[in-house]
Amino acid sequence: MTSTETGNCQLQLQLCVRGNVPWQELPVHLRSVLHNNQRDYEKYVFNYSLKNQLRFRGNLASKVFRQEQRYYELLVQKNINSLGVFPYHLADIVTKGLRVTPFNYYLDVLSQLLRNDKSYDTLPNFTAADCLRVLGIGRNEYLALISELKTHTPRTLLFSAKPNPLDFLPRLPVHVHIEPWWRLDIGYVLETDIRMVTPAERSLLDDLIDFGAQPTGKCDYQVVQSLYRKGLIYLDVPISGEDRICIPPLRNFVMNRVSGDYFENLLYKIFVSADEHMSIAELAQMLQLELDGVKQAVSFICRLGFAQRKHTEHETQQYHASWATYNEQQLPQTPQITPLNYNVYASSSFDFEQPQSSPKTPKQEKDKDKDKDKDKDSSSIGYLSSDGNTSDFSFANMVTPPAAAHNGNNSDEQELSSELEDVSERTTTTKATSAASTAAVTSAAAKSGKRVGFLFDSTLTAFLMMGNLSPGLKNHAVTMFEVGKLCEESLDSFLAELEQVSLLDAEGEGDVSRYFAHAVILRSTICSLRPLLPGGLDLLRLECLEGLDWQTRDRVLDKKYKFIVSATPLTATLSHMFNIPFFGQFVRSSDALPMWSKLFYNHITGYGPPSLLLCRGTVLKSLPRLFLGYGKLLVNILHSDAYVLNTENFRNLNEQLKNGCVLLQGYGISTAGQLHYESFPFQASDAGQAKWSTHRAVQKLATHLDLRQQCGYITFLNTGVPDLGCDEYELQVKLKLPQRKRTSLPAATKSNVPNDQLTSFQLKSPDENHFARTPEHGPANDYTSADCNQLLASELAKCSDISNSCSRAELLSQSSVELPIGDASAEPEPSTEEWTLLDVNFGVPLFDVDTNTRICEQLVRQLSSDANLQALPACAQQAQQLFLEFVRQCLYFEDDPSTPAQLHEPLQPARALPHPRINLAFENGRVGYWNGR
Secondary structure: OOHHHHHHHHHHHHHHHHOOOOHHHOOHHHHHHOOOOHHHHHHHHHHHHHHOOOOOOOOOHHHHOOOHHHHHHHHHHHHHHOOOOOOHHHHHHHHHHHOOOHHHHHHHHHHHHHHOOOOHHHOOHHHHHHHHHHHOOOHHHHHHHHHHHHHOOOHHHOOOOOOOHHHHOOOOOOOOOOOOOOEEEEOOOOHHHHOOOOHHHHHHHHHHHHHOOEEHHHOOHHHHHHHHHOOOEEEEOOOOOOOEEEOOOOOOOOOOOOOOOHHHHHHHHHHHHOOOOOEHHHHHHHHOOOHHHHHHHHHHHHHOOOOEEOOOOOOOOOOOHHHOOHHHHHOOOOOOOOOOOHHHHOOOOOOOOOOOOOOOOHHHHHHHHHHHHHHOOOOEOOOOOOOOOOOOOOOOOOOOOHHHHHHHHOOOOOOOOOOOOEOOOOOOOOHHHHHHHHHHHHHOOOOOOOEEEEEEOHHHHHHHHHOOOOOOHHHHHHHHHHOOEEOHHHHHHHHHHHOOOOHHHHOOOHHHHHHHHHHHHHHHHHHHHHHHOOOOEEEEEHHHHHOOOHHHHHHHHHHHEEEEEEEEOOOOOOOOOOOOOEEOOOOOOOOOHHHHHHHHHHHHHOOOOOEEEEOOOOOOOOOOHHHOOOOEEEEEOOOOOOEEEEHHHHHHHHHHHHHOOEEEEEEEOOOOOEEEEEEEOOOOOOHHHHHHHOOHHHHHHHHHOOOOOOOEEEEEEEOOOOEOOOOOOOOOOOOOOOHHHHOOOOHHHHOOOOHHHHOOOOOOOOOHHHHHHOOOOOOOOOOOOHHHHHHHHHHHHHHHHHHHHOOHHHHHHHOOOOOOOOOHHHOOOOOOEOOEEEEEEEOEEOOOHHHHHHHHHHHHHHHOOHHHHHHHHHHHHHHHHHHHHHHHHOOOOOOOOOOOHHHHOOOOOOOOOOOOOOOEEEEOOEEEEOOOO
16 A cells, blocks of 8 residues: 555544544445454544544544543643643633643643753744743743752752752743633632632632633633632633634744644644634635634634734623723733742742732832843744654553653754744833834734735745844744744734845845845835735745645635745745746746756757756766866755855765765856846846847747746856857757667667667678788788778767867867967857856845846736736746656657656656756757766
């Protein structure tokens, strides 16, 4: 069974479990997957129910496991071992029945990490964010806890048991963000708990017991906070199918790692798909997911403050008087951080009431603010590691110790980013900035209709995060990375931050200056493209779109966007072409795509530097002949950026060739060549583009690719060697079988080869009797033969062809006197070009101001018209077919009968491009077989 079939069977099994399909009604092919064993199906049902946190009642789990309380105990313990978020959708069972609140749940999670000396980066993103919200413990606080456990341990314990981490953790949760439309319900309350509450709190508890859950806005705000901190109530975030949400720039998001579980994947799908113009029911329908699961995920991100519910006009706003100052109290500013020295509370009775603070002088207030700033969390940017916990509870051994289970899952966890800077910007964002950004989000006028989508990848977000550009810019960069989208409603605050970036600040910064350039050019791009449609512009991250299956992605894009403009070049993978007009690459991404595309553009134009596309396993023993005279080579390898190599170090390429194919290109004689970028479509009124629009490479490129309906830029290269082009141009690639392979053909195959091709290797020995008849004193070389004359003629013809095809760079290297390029005795042909074509990219670049400006002007003037958008898909499809046919022709020898039949069939656009099977050379304007010299 193939991997695809196995995945389909697993998906069908999951649907059967969620659909409560018993063993007797299970399809036959699914039974065979489970070895026709009902017990295996029961184990699968139990493990799947625990992993996906399904309710016990009303599911198959209740049929295969009879103990409901034990089921929820195992569910909670499994969730703690896998470092998952608290199961808020089961709070009515977990909190009421087991007395497990989010506070003591995350205490167990952190104590487990501390016992095993695990890094803070072990926590998944959403778990770390919720832990920060409930406990007030972020990266800095966690590092301080580890330090206390190691340095403040009594000497008597050094050689005995380790201290209990719970003694160092907080005794109470911090004040959490509460919305008045949330609902509160009573938790697990004992008689001893009633003795510790105030009369107002007891009255509220009685009302909850008598009348059930109530909106928090109807109750006293301080009483609600106090009961929550004592663990006597729990908060529910109700979401209905008619609700709509908006996602503002993220705050207090912790970028650690992704766990890859079902709930986390669902959260990211909602991030990239949801908007305020779509109800939750419509969102679930578009994603083709269960409505209850989508509502649970939306409820969770609203609880964390990553999304806001849009209030309807008919909602009543009659809240308790204590909520009058709600906006001032509830702004999601810096979360309250609990003291780092928790030992002071370990042996003392802790007062649950808030101490009455005495009036403070302005100086004391200022000092207090400074101290609070020092204790703020600094959750850092870390490279996402995919060390997710995927092990299931064993059905036979359900009492696995938590520590042992955790050690097996994260044995190789490393400290990735404990010293990096804080991305949540809690230490730099002021209250005024926070209020302004919140007001900008809430007061933005709702724009209806389809929008423009601007596609980018993680490289752009890395530039915005890494550069010291603007204090508030990193919040938006985190949103662009984690949410995968920055909506029109958030662009005003984003542009305000980008406006603070100046290229003057980048002077003297070296390579860091490109971070500033990308930020400045990104702002001008947004300002140009945003007014194209009434709906505005959304920024979309390609990697998050790739997280959706392509059918769902097409539905999302078709519903929201009229067309998409891509930044270029993109380092991320585009696995499936879009179904709406797309200003970008016309073929799906592949690891070998950059190499094939460069060779393709050189072939269809006849212009380009001498190039070699070498297969994996090739060994270079000497410098290839076509690079003689070049001192610099441009090396293109898989999964990495191109780099420049000195030709004397060509043997270093053999290490690269062990891992994959390599594309080599001549890049300069003594120094690296000069690059020039020119945008298209070309503007007839622009005098600066006249020189480049008449370039012979551009003219030939325009005959095969429509440069008037797409947009992008052409990269020209000046190596110091003029490009002669190719006069006898053929669009079709015809690779001839090498002679050494012809000699090994069977006799039946040889008979089909023309005689003029066989004379070169079908040699006959001279007749020995002839030497006996030679005159004794005659010349020793007067022997003549028709076969030898024919052989000599063919060899002379080859030498003539080689001398005619010899490149100017080779002639310069072999000549003792260097001929100047402008010498009259060596005047080039009329087709000679000083600049040659290196590459072509489709989309909008963010690194060159002039190129970006011209492309954006063309998008605004003509390319975004309805007529052009209708013709764009056909134009892209035509270019795609031409490119795939070129790649297919480069995979086999034209006259090789042993070529597999599938190579003669057209390549499928939905499949990845194959790696080269034959070493190819581009020389003198043609692509052909490289014979190894």
